[in-house]
Amino acid sequence: MRRSIKIISSAIAGLIAATGLTGTAPAAAADKLGGYYGQRLTWTSCGKGFEAFECTKLKVPLDYTNPSGKQIKITMIRLPATGKKIGSIVLNFGGPGGSGVDGLILNKSAVSASVRARFDVVSFDPRGVGRSSPVRCLSPLDLDAFHSADRTPDSKAELKQLKGWAKRFAKGCETHSGKQLLKHVGTGEAARDMDVMRAALGDRRLTYFGWSYGTYLGARYADLFPMRIRAMVLDGAEDPNQTGEEFVRAQVAGFQVARESFLRDCFKAKDCPFKKQTLTAARKRLDALLSRADRAPLRNTHDGRQVTETVVRTAVDAALYSKNNWPVLRQALTAAFKGDGTLMLRIADGYNGRLPNGLYTNMLEAHRAISCVDHPESACPYWPVRGTRFTKKVRAKGSPPIVVVGTTRDPATPYQLARRLAAQLSNGVLLTNDADGHLAYAGGASCLERQVDHYLITTRAPRPGACSAAQT
Known part of the structure; x- marks a missing residue:
């Protein structure tokens, strides 16, 4: 999950109701x-x-x-x-x-x-x-597919597909944005x-x-x-x-703490979708939902896109950014357990920068470009320009x-x-x-x-x- 932005909560809430340069630049450049x-x-x-x-x-x-x-x-x-x-x-x-x-x-x-x-x-x-x-990299239709792609491959074929998306994304950034911009x-x-x-x-x-x-x-x-x-x-x-990998590991642990905090709070709510109100039972039911979406996408009454495991994971984690989002997450989980992933998809759309007209902000593309320059030691194996490790x-x-x-x-x-x-x-x-x-x-x-x-x-x-x- 990428670094977060403060406006995520605003997007989800809509569902509920004169000197020169110093530093490392050469002095001659600073003079100009x-x-x-x-x-x-x-x-x-x-x-x-x-x-x-x-x-x-x-x-x-x-x-x-x-x-x-x-x-x-x-x-x-x-x-x-x-x-x-x-x-x-x-x-x-x-x-x-x-x-x-x-x-x-x-x-x-x-x-x-x-x-x-x-x-x-x-x-x-x-x-x-x-x-x-x-920075621009992919068409809106390609971004739809990218956001649904399996991030937890279970086979060589799925791993090949994931690598293919990484290559396609990097090539698209090079084609549509150019190396000169990506480098800076x-x-x-x-x-x-x-x-x-x-x-x-x-x-x-x-x-x-x-x-x-x-x-x-x-x-x-x-x-x-x-x-x-x-x-x-x-x-x-x-x-x-921290390196990029160290940050990701810390964030994975952070989301685990947040999920358990959400579950404990959920048990107090009348609309909590977990029948057995224990952390162990709730974790198992969440894992079962992800496995189900991995085998066959949940239905979506909003449009023709598939609500895959990746979409569900994105939605759950996005809703954990603010306690104000927890009521809508309870609603989304209740529907998802019945096979309806529409609300999950809408939450994920808000996180991914998808607009109501099907277009996207360039948030994800800029995120990848900036991260690969700042942290070239991260998962950027096909990136068209070499970053400078800034850790x-x-x-x-x-x-x-x-x-x-x-x-x-x-x-x-x-x-x-x-x-x-x-x-x-x-x-x-x-x-x-x-x-x-x-x-x-x-x-x-x-x-x-x-x-x-x-x-x-x-x-x-x-x-x-x-x-x-x-x-x-």
Whole structure:
């Protein structure tokens, strides 16, 4: 299961009701970046129906080692501050591959009213994503088939088919996107884009909030530009010192914890579909459902697609991202046990970025492209360009306090990853959210969220343990 994005819950809920570059770039290249850092943004209306928002485009070099070469544009969106403005706060909702433009539109209240009063709330589509030189690989019909393909092969024929999809996906990306773009969609260059963005926004130092993969992007920025941070919150943290395989193993364990938490909660609900309310019996029934879908797809009254084992697995895991999704998962399981996989398919569609018209966002394609550049040691054997292994500890020496938030039963970014990131950072502060689901901050009024808001506005870091369990 890939790294998560904050807008997954929004999709499923619909079913229920001016300085130069520092870091690793050569000095000669940095000297040529003045035109990028000196640019002024022109904000205009984002269009009919989106009057509350303003949009613009940021110019950046495709290759930071060759600033005079090809140029690309990063699409940005903002909600202007409602009160006395401090500056801008830049948000990344996760991914990799998630659209920050769509994320802000779907999560207008992603930060609290008190934060909105003091900051222009800004988000963006990172390079390769959405409206920013998007990576494209497969047709919508091919993506339908790809999302149904068996990910747990039981025979040589199924293994051959899985390898065939990996080759086809990689070849499609090369054909439709080109090696030049694919080589330069990694998180390192996205972090450099954020520093150009900071300067173009007129902020001497960056105020940033990243969720899930957004913590990885934020950590990379912090390591490159520690002295250019004003305040940074990383919620649902990844460990930048992990390889791709290590992250997947941690996530598998995290989803197992989340499934058991869901089952225990399910036993308390009147509509729980498990007749024998024990963990052992429920696990066996879930396994039997997956085996059944593997042998013969469940029926689907929505369209002609097949609800395979892969679709069911995707739907179950996607619904575990937020406790708010658990009621719809109970409904989907009740129907699936009777052979109807329609609701499972709709949940999986939301996770996979499939739109009602049958088209797809490029979330999955961008995710694969970014991951294969960042983690070439991962499962990218046929990828057309060679990535740069970017696995290392992040120190961000000289930065102000950076707040790292971890949720104890987070399926997608398990709590121990937040602990590791906070420990790596020279000035990391860990806040713990003892709860189920992915991510802690949702713009609400919990004690933890009030601590985060106070830090963002004043830059005074919260004390670990400042919120008791009764206050969260």
